[in-house]
Amino acid sequence: xxxxxRLLPTPTxxxxxxxxxxxxxxxxxxxxxxxxxxxxxxIPLLTRGFWEPLPQVRHxxxxxxxxxxxxxxxVKANVQVSLLILSPKREPHPGFVEYPLSVKDPLTxxxxxxxxxxTPGTVSTNVRLDRSSLxxxxxxxxxxxxxxxxxxxxxxxxxxxxxxx
Amino acid sequence: xxxxxxxxxxxxFLLVAGGIFAFTGSLGMLQFKDFFMRLHGPTKGxxxxxxxxxxxxxxxxxxxxxxxxxxxxxxxxxLFITAPVTGHMLAKTGLHMxxxxxxxxxxxxxxxxxxxxxxxxxxxxxxxxxxxxSRRQKRRGRLPR
Numbered sequence: 001x002x003x004x005x006r007l008l009p010t011p012t013x014x015x016x017x018x019x020x021x022x023x024x025x026x027x028x029x030x031x032x033x034x035x036x037x038x039x040x041x042x043i044p045l046l047t048r049g050f051w052e053p054l055p056q057v058r059h060x061x062x063x064x065x066x067x068x069x070x071x072x073x074x075v076k077a078n079v080q081v082s083l084l085i086l087s088p089k090r091e092p093h094p095g096f097v098e099y100p101l102s103v104k105d106p107l108t109x110x111x112x113x114x115x116x117x118x119t120p121g122t123v124s125t126n127v128r129l130d131r132s133s134l135x136x137x138x139x140x141x142x143x144x145x146x147x148x149x150x151x152x153x154x155x156x157x158x159x160x161x162x163x164x165x
Numbered sequence: 166x167x168x169x170x171x172x173x174x175x176x177x178f179l180l181v182a183g184g185i186f187a188f189t190g191s192l193g194m195l196q197f198k199d200f201f202m203r204l205h206g207p208t209k210g211x212x213x214x215x216x217x218x219x220x221x222x223x224x225x226x227x228x229x230x231x232x233x234x235x236x237x238x239x240x241x242x243x244l245f246i247t248a249p250v251t252g253h254m255l256a257k258t259g260l261h262m263x264x265x266x267x268x269x270x271x272x273x274x275x276x277x278x279x280x281x282x283x284x285x286x287x288x289x290x291x292x293x294x295x296x297x298x299s300r301r302q303k304r305r306g307r308l309p310r
């Protein structure tokens with residue numbers, strides 16, 4: 001069991017790699033399975049130095065719900081931004097917002113920043129290295145407080161609950 | 166036959182919608198006035214554009230060839246991973262180069278402290294470890310470095 005742990009330090013990553021490989025070659029022939037398994041073992045071992053210890057997913061169901069919410073928001077974001085681009089009369093009011101971070105884990109911050117970039121009218125531009133705040137550029141800003149509150153309610157709280165950090 | 170007709174309609178709709186979204190995303194680059202606003206077009210408009218096209222492709226090949234095509238999911242996955250990261254990198258570069266904003270930009274960019282720019286006040290791991298050699302040395306009783 002201990003040898004197993006040494007060979008597969010991150011089982012989830014290995015599984016994802018194996019599935020990715022099988023999808024890439026589009027076959028489940030024995031040869032590809034073996035090659036995929038070898039890659040799934042070797043790649044995590046080679047890249048081990050880069051990984052910070054990752055937090056555990058505590059609530060898979062909440063994670064699934066979060067993904068669905070984000071997907072819905074991505075569609076909404078696309079429609080909103082497209083409308084804004086296509087209607088030249090409406091002048092957008094861009095602005096910067098400094099968003100106070102309450103999560104501290106690198107992976108969670110990364111997920112939050114990526115989510116913010118993918119969703120309506122916001123692009124995350126800078127994380128302070130002490131992880132205290134995230135600078136966000138907003139395409140069309142009306143109410144700064146409402147925006148911060150929405151991000152907190154919609155994205156940060158679920159992420160915090162999922163990883164419990 | 167009816168199923169094919171339905172699938173065809175859905176594929177056509179997705180392709181057209183995808184094309185429109187990709188186009189408006191690119192149009193945003195032309196329309197918006199400063200660098201940071203232009204960033205919003207490619208990070209969002211194109212995501213859904215490509216997403217729609219990929220779903221259409223998945224559906225088309227699944228229906229016509231009678232077997233599941235899920236390869237496109239990988240493209241979506243890679244896109245969703247890379248698009249926000251490149252957006253973030255570009256925005257950060259823009260901040261550091263002090264690019265100008267359009268008049269009327271609300272809020273202000275805070276002055277950067279050394280730590281934020283990455284001029285190393287932050288403890289870094291002293292030396293990158295070699296993937297396998299360090300362990301062997303440790304086992305021999307010799308600690309690396």
